[in-house]
């Protein structure tokens with residue numbers, strides 16, 4: 001079996017530009033690395049513009065239990081301005097590898113493939129790779145899960161390679177994520193002259209009263225694994241340029257990050273109720289982008305923690321902080337934990353990973369591959 005060099009593969013992945021939604025070249029690079037390692041590779045394209053087309057990949061090696069899955073995305077956010085060297089031409093400077101996606105998360109994918117090239121394993125291993133995580137995720141991991149169900153691919157454990165480390169590689173594993181819901185509120189009024197308020201109906205005081213009540217809500221006090229849920233008012237728009245006009249409508253947007261004591265729909269209904277007390281005609285639209293979930297600490301987090309301690313000397317914190325990730329879909333398959341590189345430069349200009357961290361992460365994943373069969 002050819003030994004995959006983690007830095008070489010990371011650079012090849014970074015050089016294949018893959019702003020979300022991603023197809024083509026970046027998957028060619030990954031397939032070319034996996035086939036010589038004995039993986040059966042299944043690539044498929046789904047969806048149309050604007051959210052697609054999206055390419056996805058399932059790559060499987062070995063048979064039997066335990067079946068370990070590794071999940072990741074090869075799409076990246078746009079480069080943005082101000083890079084020291086071109087964002088889609090990888091460059092090593094002072095021990096750091098620069099390129100869009102270095103930590104989020106082509107570096108972790110390269111580390112997992114390098115670990116697989118060096119470390120034999122018992123049971124089946126499947127890579128679940130999408131080109132649509134950074135976008136709306138319409139055709140990404142959701143399509144992969146459907147395809148896995150159709151093909152009878154059923155992992156027992158799943159590691160997501162998102163950049164979870166905060167200050168040092170190995171300091172944090174994510175065992176769950178908060179849920180997220182965005183809610184748009186529009187309060188209608190009746191436009192009129194400020195001097196004749198009895199002929200008009202001003203929507204602004206009603207909206208402000210509703211928002212004040214929403215802002216004062218205590219949703220919960222958190223629990224053993226989650227911080228308290230939080231509601232933020234993220235926008236208020238009236239757009240009234242005239243000094244003597246009572247406006248016809250006022251709009252606001254709120255965003256709630258919630259823990260596993262709530263469901264998205266329940267929070268939307270609660271917001272609706274409060275808004276309608278102040279403005280019965282208000283219209284409300286909502287989008288739940290993910291429910292909160294928790295993988296109770298167990299065999300998987302224990303094995304991963306032990307692998308991290310071996311290779312880094314750190315005992316990782318088990319955390320549920322941060323934004324959403326594709327783990328919110330994958331949890332439907334099996335226990336899911338997330339562990340990867342330092343997240344300090346993700347989505348920023350000059351995104352970079354320390355070469356040493358790429359090698360250490362490869363050793364952590366290889367260590368985990370050694371442990372998985374033993375614990376079953």
Ligand SMILES: [Zn+2]
Nearest residue numbers: 104105133162
């Ligand atoms: Zn990511």
